[in-house]
Amino acid sequence: MNGRRRPPAVAVTGIGLLTPAGIGVEANWSRLVAGRSCATADETLRDGPVRITCRVPGYDPDAELGGFRARQLDRFTQLAISAARAAAADAGWDPRAWEPARVGVVLGNSLGGAATFAAQHHVLQDEGAQRVSPLLIPSFMVNMVAGQVALDLGAQGPSQVVATACASGATAVGAARDLLRSGACDIVLAGACESALTPLVLAGLYRMGALARGGGEPADVMRPFDADRDGFVAAEGAAVLVLERLEDARARDARIRAVVRGYGAASDAYHSTAPHPQGRGIEEALRAALADAEVSGSEVDHVNAHGTSTKLNDVTEGRVLARVLGDRPVVTSTKGVTGHALAAAGAMEAAYTALALQRQCVPPTANLTRLDEELTIDVVHGTARPARLDVAVSTSLGFGGHNAALVLTAH
Structure with missing residues (x-):
């Protein structure tokens, strides 16, 4: 290595998952190992060309976040906050105990609050500008998901959103790792979220030719690497990882799920x-x-x-x-x-x-x-x-x- 000191390794100490495979690590792993598709018929798309999606099952934002708080947020942000809370708990961190200025948030997203935007566009057309929600802008802006997670957990270090489409989640983990390596943060919540299963977005993906069009049961449609594959089933979800320098994680005797090398x-x-x-x-x-x-x-x-x-x-x-x-x-x-x-x-x-x-x-x-x-x-x-x-x-x-x-x- 020519005398060059290798940057510190970064450990994954916590994972929070809200995906079509379930809520929480164990529910997700059980579904993955079973190899059963989560795709189902979607009643909200009954008039569209594609009527199959993968949604997060059993998520109650009112119970998780409180009704008043939940109503202020688009679903993509609701999912991210819940995933971040779960990740912190999984890592053994109580946000009230960490040093806020040393905790960062890096999340990926691409389509923002598509559902809120669509709903408020209908309000504008049907009822006029005076009826549009004053929460429209903070609800659908992409950057607000990192801001809201930071607000919820009291993280006062750098917070940002990266947007590299379907690579956003991996990009967020890479960017978060750099914050830890540089010494800017001691803990970073890194991950991504998406909840944009609206008729307009699905129609756009369909017109691109990206979505699976095969017949048969919804659960049989998406088939990666198969000779008969013809596209994907669109999904929603959120995943957040708690990242720390490996030496710090070991010093506090944290469970280390893996190391980002x-x-x-x-x-x-x-x-x-x-x-x-x-x-x-x-x-x-x-x-x-x-x-x-x-x-x-x-x-x-x-x-x-x-x-x-x-x-x-x-x-x-x-x-x-x-x-x-x-x-x-x-x-x-x-x-x-x-x-x-x-x-x-x-x-x-x-x-x-x-x-x-x-x-x-x-x-x-x-x-x-x-x-x-x-x-x-x-x-x-x-x-x-x-x-x-x-x-x-x-x-x-x-x-x-x-x-x-x-x-x-x-x-």
Whole structure:
């Protein structure tokens, strides 16, 4: 290392999850290991071209946040606050006990308060400007989710939102890690959220050709890496990770779920929605993350792939994984269970990767019955696979050509 001091490692000490797979770590892990899709018919979309989504089940914002507080917030912020609270509790932190100025918040989001915006647009059209809510702007602004989480937990360090589309969650973890490495913070709540399952957003995704259009039961529609895949099922959710310097976590005898060893990001600079045909951006991001972690591709045991179940993404990504990592890693796409939660996806999958390392088990890719013949990667399907896992990777690709990769280790 030429005498260069390696930056401090960063530990994942807490995880908060509100996803279509359930609320909390255990509910999520049980559903992932079972490999059962969360997709269901969505009554709010009964007049649209696509009527299947993956929503967070059983979430009561009034009970969680209080009715008055909940009514001030769009659902994407409600989910994020609840996930952040759960993550802090999971890490063993009482927000009343931490040093507020040393606690940061970095969250990813892409579509903001789409539901609030749509509802208030109808109010404007039907009832006039005087009836529009004065909470419209703070409810739908993307940055407000970090602000509201900081307010809720009393975190007075840097708070920010990153927006790299479907790579936002991974980008947030990378940015949070840098705050810890630089010494700007001692604790950072990092993750992402999304709740934009409105008729307009779903119509836009449908017109792009991104959504699955297959017939049959809703739970059978999304099939990452399968030869018959034809798109994703849109989802909502929130995932927040508590990150601390590893030495600090050990000093307070915290439970360490995993360690974030590497992060890399790169842009395709190719197309607004399609990945580069050779996967240039995700390959550069993955190689950068491996170099940052000081591990080789041959050392990677597991990949939680972006795996969106779209024709272009899965083949492009699969080829990159094979080219950079070889055929050794055990690969899964947990989106087969959860659907694609857009900005929240990368944070959810970072959490799932940490849990896979901690529990030495790789969940199956739901609905995969016949691997695309162009792929040579080892994709888990059917049942979960116990495995020796020391090094794992989570990859994320976003509209706009954003790419991010994380390298996590078990210790």
